[in-house]
Amino acid sequence: MSQKTEIQEDDFRPSAARLVESLRDTGYSREAAFADIIDNSIAANATKISIELQYMFGEFRVIMTDNGDGMSEDELRNAMRYGSEKRANPKSLGKFGMGLKTASTAFCRRLVVLTQKAGIQSGRAWDIDRIIKTDRWELETPSSDDYYDYFEDLSEFTGDGGTMIIWENTDRLINQGSERQVREQIKNLGNELKAELSSVFFKYLASGEVSISLKVAGASAEDLKGWDPLCADLVTVDGVRSRVLKEKTVPVEFAGKSATFSVRGSVIPSQNDLNSEEREFVRYSLDNQGFYIYREGRLIWHDGWPHRMYKKESKITRLRAELHFDHELDDVFSIDFRKSRVIIPVEIREELKRLVAPWRQELLKGQDRLISANTKRVHGPADRSIDKHKKYTKNSDINVDGDTVTIRNQNQPKPIVIEGIKVYQDKTVRVHEEDSLLGDDLWEPSCDEEGNTCVTLGKSHPYFHKMYNVCKDNVEAMKALDMLLWSLANAEHGEYSEANRHTLKGYRQKVSQTLRYLSIELPDAEEYE
Template sequence: MTIMDLQEEDFRPSAARLVESLRDTGYSEKAAFADIVDNSIAANATKISIELQYLMGEFRVMITDNGEGMTDPELKNAMRYGSDKRPNPKSLGKFGMGLKTASTAFCRRLVVLSRKEGSNAGRSWDLDTICEKDKWELETPDHDDYYEDFESLEAFAGDAGTMIIWEKIDRLVKQGSDKQVVKQIKALGKELKDELSAVFFKFLAAGEVAIYIKIIDEPVIQLKGWDPLCAGLVTASNARPQLLKEKAVHVLLDDKQHGFTIKGSLIPSQNDLNAEEQAAVRYGLDNQGFYIYREGRLIWHDGWPHRMYQKESKITRLRVVLDFTHELDDVFSIDFRKSRVIIPIDVRKELQSLIAPWRQALLSAQSKRKDSKGSDTGIPRHDPANNAIGKQDGHTKNAEIKVNGELVTIRNQNQPQPVPLPDIRVYGDRTVRVHEEDSLSGDSLWEPSCDTVGNTCVTLGRSHPYFAKMYNVCKYSDEAVKALDMLLWSLANAEHGEYSEANQHTLKGFRHKVSETLRYLSLELPDPKEDVE
């Protein structure tokens, strides 16, 4: 047969070229794992195990479930690209492509072992074989080669379940020494724990499924669902998220009205969260914005939809959950990876109008806080620094200060025996670390102080010309003010850490010299009356 005859009579694509092309459909590592877990949930699994195994230089991924399992004919259908449509339209699997494309995006050999009614079945795609023969040759793996895997499947799932195995993995980790590969696998495992706990939050929270992850030789971890709205959070400082009322949105599709809902949350500010709580709520610029769920599965969480808002620190606390069903797949242009969402312009505009009051309320609250005035203690603009400094007491304390009536003593590495600390201001409010006074000795910008329980504080002199100018320059940024406050407090803290009877005058002279230099440098800053942004 000539090339022309082939073109006229046979339009089948080259298996070798097509299977390589399908590796580049845009799957991320996390989306690929989520797609496999989708299949398990669709098969009514109640428990799913993910194992990242590295043994004798070989990296394997095994995802096992106790779902309905498959007979050999059913397994052959599942391995076919574009497998039969599932009868349940709510199924997370939609196009019959996910198992294959998600897997071979990162490995060159996909093995599927399954049990149903106590009988075993196994099939595999090997990309190297397909490319060598340029033929879709579905293999039957040797039972002896996978004897231990079949045993593990039976032990985990009983009479029915499925195990997905990725072999010849060439894209999940980079080549390197065993130590380098292990480090990458462990980092991948951590990312998967975070991602899957968010993607399947609703299934995990409802107790519909349990997901376990084992990373090489580490103990097995059972995932806990992560709620982006943090609805049940109560912090150590008794701060709670502000949950925003659910709103309904209606769209017209095929001359029928369909609807979905949005609801929001203003999570506590960073200053109300300790380090552990910040990690728990995943506080950060990248985690603001929309969390879009299809049939209970999180499919998109990349900030704000196109042309709605930009990611910005002012609205880091605002999160919005959008829930829709399979009936609106066409409205949101869902692809087979189920990780792309395109919101039509009319829907996007309606969403923006609904969210605008939430965003404005957050910005207004911040503005009021920035514009408010206070006394010499408890000034609102210093609240972020007060909280941040208090959280790190265990790591930053470098002097022991005791207050006994009018007598204040200090002991540190340079001063083993307690000595009096003369002329130090003592404040009664133990929650405030940054204070202000009209003027300080020598017209310094700052001086060390303390509270009644011996915590180091810093007192700032309002009469120093640098004081008003630096806070004016930063008046629209809480984080900039916090950074300045922490720097000045650290200077005070360092002075307490280095203080001794012998060098007390040197430390005081250093403080005065810095303040004098800043007096001249402040001439290069705009005057407070100017509206600086």
């Protein structure tokens, strides 16, 4: 006999205890969380913002203070509500009603907001542990005595307006450890925030609209200076400048309306034209090429090239592009409440590729010729040398049967299948090239149809281009590099087992990642012309 379950249809409120923990995992990075709080300050017309990473009596707190408009009691209660009322100004950076709460509790278990308006002070707090204990959305009013010093600091900072955000019980910003370890983590956090916020709010800082200071525990406060990814005003000690490319305006039609966004580019100077301080200033790195996307003057995305546009390549490390749009295009670019995601529609992506293509081709010009000329079968000497000693270097048995490749060695007496390994027909070649490898690795083990170990090199890896151009006129050096990478592949086959295959893969990825950064110190291909 079936039993009917009675459903209460008049109350579908979610469990506060469960939901408040879930809302901590909305995907904020540390830097994005800080930036979201600053967005709110700017939206409140703040011109001065202070960030303090405080470490006292073994407790780490974050305190962010602004001299903005401040809030009345009613405004504060609304601001503390998840999904607070929409701001009247559509340009507002803090426009989604979630940032203050989700950005804060992503990294702390207690959020305290102190504010004052027209000389009247107010305070409210969300305490996650209390919400879990009571399973109720109980908004606290913190004791004015407990926060007396903080209210005093707020008044001194702002006069009769302004707001102070305090993150207490910060369980996700730094890890537990000794006093020295904690202070070192706080110092590192400060450096990361300095780098990120100086770029996110570059346009505000550069214009003088806003000043942001950062005080790290044990150090003096430091005013942030805006960092322009295009380095448009850079002039090196030798008089070399970045080449700023012409700005272009792109019209967009959507939902019966029309708007525009702008794109401009820059080619920063070559490494050889920069000293160590200048390289640090321009943040010369493979990871810093590509698009920097701004919404209403606020950087919201900078992760190379948008999806399905281009991949990161050492040959275009010097190319950077700025895309700027205003609030009217929020829906077109699918901006989320973290303001860290951008989805570019296909037609806009194609237009961006058309605009950037001439800039990109200019950098690529000549380099492909150099690379292909220098590496086309220059691997021949290594192929012959490796084959000559295969009797002594063989350390695994590889069997190729159609699409199935098995391996056994001293660690793996019973043959197991190697998934995803490349198999080549040409039995005379030991060193192969592919445009790119999974994860943008520099190399990976492969084999031929006879089961001989081969190595496959990823041409998209910056170290590939640079090492072969450094050695392009030295056959023995080229052979030595090929031998080294083949030996790494051969060693992986010799150590491969079901138990350690993931460890070996991780090792290869870590080496490739390290070489990606170290390759910055090698000259670009174009610098040999």
